[in-house]
Amino acid sequence: MHATLQLKRLEHGKDLPLPAYQSELAAGLDLLAAVDDPVILAPGQRALVPTGLSMALPAGFEAQVRPRSGLAAKHGVTVLNTPGTIDADYRGEVKVILINLGDAPFEITRGERIAQMVIAPVLQAEITEVAVLSDTERGVGGFGSTGRN
Numbered sequence: 691m692h693a694t695l696q697l698k699r700l701e702h703g704k705d706l707p708l709p710a711y712q713s714e715l716a717a718g719l720d721l722l723a724a725v726d727d728p729v730i731l732a733p734g735q736r737a738l739v740p741t742g743l744s745m746a747l748p749a750g751f752e753a754q755v756r757p758r759s760g761l762a763a764k765h766g767v768t769v770l771n772t773p774g775t776i777d778a779d780y781r782g783e784v785k786v787i788l789i790n791l792g793d794a795p796f797e798i799t800r801g802e803r804i805a806q807m808v809i810a811p812v813l814q815a816e817i818t819e820v821a822v823l824s825d826t827e828r829g830v831g832g833f834g835s836t837g838r839n
């Protein structure tokens with residue numbers, strides 16, 4: 691499957707490199723922090739971090755903002771709303787909601803790789819309201835109803 695992603699560097703992100711796939715089969719594009727000054731995230735604190743980028747995805751695609759495993763494993767820093775959804779018709783700045791779940795303050799510096807973005811196809815379903823749903827073997831339940839694990 692092929693898709694062209696149009697990226698626009700905003701004024702405050704002009705000096706930062708464009709996201710690029712780091713290996714032939716990489717799924718994610720790293721997103722960089724376009725903060726002017728370092729931001730300190732105290733334990734339990736969150737921040738809306740600018741990337742200095744806006745974009746135009748082709749119709750039928752979304753971008754998912756996901757955590758980087760290194761930040762999570764080493765510092766407990768992750769993306770609060772993971773996966774964040776970037777809609778194909780969104781033209782504002784892409785931002786990352788980082789949260790520090792670790793036990794030490796974490797400093798976000800300009801140009802640091804804070805998250806990754808995965809481009810994925812989207813299916814918009816046709817919505818039909820019904821009074822009765824079709825029967826299935828499973829039926830209702832869920833939320834652990836089949837056992838402890």
Ligand SMILES: O=c1ccn([C@H]2C[C@H](O)[C@@H](COP(=O)(O)OP(=O)(O)OP(=O)(O)O)O2)c(=O)[nH]1
Binds near residue numbers: 755778
């Ligand atoms: O991690 C994220 C999630 C979203 N967005 C941008 C792109 C997305 O298309 C737009 C709206 O996102 P969402 O639908 O999740 O937000 P909302 O809280 O429903 O806001 P809105 O009322 O603006 O739709 O915000 C980001 O930049 N980063």
